[in-house]
Amino acid sequence: MRLNKLWIVLIVVFFALSAYSQEEGDKVLLLNIGNKNLREKVMTISPDNVFSAKEGKAVSFTKMITEMKDSRFIYVGESHNSMPMHDIQLEVIQALHEQDKNLSIGLEMFTVAGQEVLNKWSLGLLTEDEFIQEAEWYVTWNFNFGFYRKIFQYAKANKIPVYALNAPRPMISAVRMKGWEALSDEQKLIIPKPDLSIEEHRKLIRTIFGGAELPHQMQGPGLDMMFEGLYRAQSAWDEVMAFNAVEAAKKDGRRMVVLAGSGHLLYNLGINYRAFGRTGVPFKTVVCLEVPNEKDSVQVSRTFADYVWGLKGEERPFYPSVGLSFKVFDGLENLVIERDPIGGIVMGQDIKKGDIVLGVDGKAYTSINTLRFYLSHFTWGDEVRIRLLREAKEIEVTLKFEMTEDEDIDLK
Numbered sequence: 101m102r103l104n105k106l107w108i109v110l111i112v113v114f115f116a117l118s119a120y121s122q123e124e125g126d127k128v129l130l131l132n133i134g135n136k137n138l139r140e141k142v143m144t145i146s147p148d149n150v151f152s153a154k155e156g157k158a159v160s161f162t163k164m165i166t167e168m169k170d171s172r173f174i175y176v177g178e179s180h181n182s183m184p185m186h187d188i189q190l191e192v193i194q195a196l197h198e199q200d201k202n203l204s205i206g207l208e209m210f211t212v213a214g215q216e217v218l219n220k221w222s223l224g225l226l227t228e229d230e231f232i233q234e235a236e237w238y239v240t241w242n243f244n245f246g247f248y249r250k251i252f253q254y255a256k257a258n259k260i261p262v263y264a265l266n267a268p269r270p271m272i273s274a275v276r277m278k279g280w281e282a283l284s285d286e287q288k289l290i291i292p293k294p295d296l297s298i299e300e301h302r303k304l305i306r307t308i309f310g311g312a313e314l315p316h317q318m319q320g321p322g323l324d325m326m327f328e329g330l331y332r333a334q335s336a337w338d339e340v341m342a343f344n345a346v347e348a349a350k351k352d353g354r355r356m357v358v359l360a361g362s363g364h365l366l367y368n369l370g371i372n373y374r375a376f377g378r379t380g381v382p383f384k385t386v387v388c389l390e391v392p393n394e395k396d397s398v399q400v401s402r403t404f405a406d407y408v409w410g411l412k413g414e415e416r417p418f419y420p421s422v423g424l425s426f427k428v429f430d431g432l433e434n435l436v437i438e439r440d441p442i443g444g445i446v447m448g449q450d451i452k453k454g455d456i457v458l459g460v461d462g463k464a465y466t467s468i469n470t471l472r473f474y475l476s477h478f479t480w481g482d483e484v485r486i487r488l489l490r491e492a493k494e495i496e497v498t499l500k501f502e503m504t505e506d507e508d509i510d511l512k
Contacts (some may be wrong), residue, residue, distance in 0.1 A: 134369065141403075142400065146397040149410050164407050174355070175382075175389040177385070178359060180247065184412075207359055213268065232469075239472075246419050253305065263348040265340070266337070272337060275336040294338070295374070296331065301373070341371045366386060387408055391413065416480070423443045435457045435466070447504040456490075459487040
């Protein structure tokens, strides 16, 4: 979790938002919600240390893993484009697997429709390129596969079952726009009815939402309505991932490590809360927290998570986000730019909604997944040439992989 870009995943699917300020971010870190025995108690988080909420101080990694021995579910949060956080997720998975081979992994990154390809991966039936193509990774998820590569490799090498936890995004959008009742009977079998009455969770999401610098056109009388839609969507996300995690654990009898954005886990009020309500079995939550480079430490509520792992701030993500969003139209082979850039390296570039992509580095693309896969191979300092058709005129744009202010945002 980052203080300067606080869980933009909660909102960016629906809106283009700016960063939270440090002061606003602190409000989320110090909420008086969660575990009643630890409320109003704080602990000081510094980089390169694991902190126990129960003890209020740093503990060893070994002690943390030992204390997880009786937990059926272990939740490890992430900022999706933070390589250090994914390295920590792998470290936790490896330690838990050494502790108990009867382990599985649950992923926010996959919808239930992708379970078959996950099964094939865990069984060693696919190469990495085959997996990315068959899973349509760059259609279903927004972040470079490289962030997750070592986790997938470890699961494959050790034949650890990997489970899809999420629901198709259009269904979540439907809940946001019209409510769960508007889903079809078939869709309701995929997304259980979300509980919208968890007041502490509502307070958490309201605080996050309130810290966002909304564009002017999104402010005004409709702001509360906007929040209610967002809250329905967030609750539906948490509910369906909790349901699928519990069902998978029942199916194979394994402990499960759940990897999800930290916003789905904070104060043990998200996926973890809803899964516990379904099972009553013990769980633990680990949330990684970046300490800004200008600070030695930050304070958080001891209800924030069972363990908080302090990290140094990154100057930039390990992999750049391109920020291009594409659409496919019937009768047109070429891809089309879906929206004006709102983040990534394309910010400030001469690319506009409706541009037809004639070619990238001299090659035409008809598949969103294939093009985004190609773009994923480039790193900081590289350049890519994109040939576009705009209003019957051909233009060429050179995309430079350079850091922009909104690098954190990565959309399809």
